[in-house]
Amino acid sequence: MNRNFLNSILFIFILCLGWMSCYTEPHVNFNNEPDPVSDCPDYNPTPYVIQYPHSGFPDMPIPEDNPLTNEGVQLGRKLFWDPILSADSTLACAGCHAPSAAFSDPNQFSVGVQGIEGHRNSMALFNLGWNPKFLWDGSANSLEEQILNPVPDPIEMHLQWKDAVQRLENSPLYDEAFNQAFGSCIEIDSSYVAKAIAQFLRTMISGTSKFDKAVHGNGSVQLSDEELNGLDRFLNDGLFDGHCQHCHSFNNFFSNFQDLYRNNGLDEVASPYDFEDPGLGGVTGNEEDYGKFKAVSLRNIELTSPYMHDGRFTTLEEVVDFYVNDVKSSPTVDIIMQTDFLPNGLPMDEQGKSDLIAFLKTLTDWDFVNDTSFQSPF
Numbered sequence: 603m604n605r606n607f608l609n610s611i612l613f614i615f616i617l618c619l620g621w622m623s624c625y626t627e628p629h630v631n632f633n634n635e636p637d638p639v640s641d642c643p644d645y646n647p648t649p650y651v652i653q654y655p656h657s658g659f660p661d662m663p664i665p666e667d668n669p670l671t672n673e674g675v676q677l678g679r680k681l682f683w684d685p686i687l688s689a690d691s692t693l694a695c696a697g698c699h700a701p702s703a704a705f706s707d708p709n710q711f712s713v714g715v716q717g718i719e720g721h722r723n724s725m726a727l728f729n730l731g732w733n734p735k736f737l738w739d740g741s742a743n744s745l746e747e748q749i750l751n752p753v754p755d756p757i758e759m760h761l762q763w764k765d766a767v768q769r770l771e772n773s774p775l776y777d778e779a780f781n782q783a784f785g786s787c788i789e790i791d792s793s794y795v796a797k798a799i800a801q802f803l804r805t806m807i808s809g810t811s812k813f814d815k816a817v818h819g820n821g822s823v824q825l826s827d828e829e830l831n832g833l834d835r836f837l838n839d840g841l842f843d844g845h846c847q848h849c850h851s852f853n854n855f856f857s858n859f860q861d862l863y864r865n866n867g868l869d870e871v872a873s874p875y876d877f878e879d880p881g882l883g884g885v886t887g888n889e890e891d892y893g894k895f896k897a898v899s900l901r902n903i904e905l906t907s908p909y910m911h912d913g914r915f916t917t918l919e920e921v922v923d924f925y926v927n928d929v930k931s932s933p934t935v936d937i938i939m940q941t942d943f944l945p946n947g948l949p950m951d952e953q954g955k956s957d958l959i960a961f962l963k964t965l966t967d968w969d970f971v972n973d974t975s976f977q978s979p980f
Contacts, residue, residue, distance in 0.1 A: 647671035649669070650674070681798055682799050683695070687761060689760040702971065704727075704971060715758075723909075729807055730745055739863075741885045766795070770790050808902060808970040835958045856965065857897060865935045896911075900962060903962050904966045926947055
């Protein structure tokens, strides 16, 4: 396809992207209530100013009871990297979220302090402040809620919160840090630990990939012919295209927040209840939700192998081959899979696959991965 024509397509979609970036903020079900720390006489933290990568990012929705502050973010960073929250003091939150893997886990399943493997791949951590729900199965409605789970989980950090709090209270590193972040009127508990870590995670914004620089830069960065061809495959629904943008919307998040949990045809089962991992259905109990998992952002997808909730694919080539050749039918399979991928797959040739992967790699954000402000403070 002619490069000028493809650049015209990109320009049109850049305009669309700018329009889509102004969409209404996703419905985030925070229970916003004023926090008593605001009445503490010595509560005087410095507001944290979010640095958005470019104008395409909408304002981040921040819960009223957990405003971002410099002191809270720095406390959260320490807690994220400190193994003090695990039973044997060997495993930090960062232990399952490596910076080089865009803060995901390069292992198929993370291993907890007891040497027990989990059954899902640890998700990447970036742009979480805009996400409406969390975890592969949607079982957490906020970052704060999600953070509470891994510490007492027996196959993760396996430390009861009361014991974790006692450790923090006895640590000279954290007594003053909590006072600075939340005031001296509070007592350390799990909610303030979760709030601090959530503040840190909300600062982890990824939006300076090659694609971003080509779209929002000064023209010094351009996509190659192969990458533009891959973008064309990504966006379109023709016979030889990838049909990707239905689940991974062409917006700044490359994820569809309006229909976030889907069954993408990984497994063939006769009944919804036959899925080995029920996914969203295990949370809601609704028959139609069995086998549905979060459609993750495609940003940094080059770095977040292995892929899918159970890490079954190790390369992007395997993922693309699956969508082209191996989507399976089941009672809850997504309508897009039914109409566009089944029963015979997509007739995408090897060049088309290569082009699509080339485009996906333009979403890799090396500035984010190498940002020292997200690295260990110790």
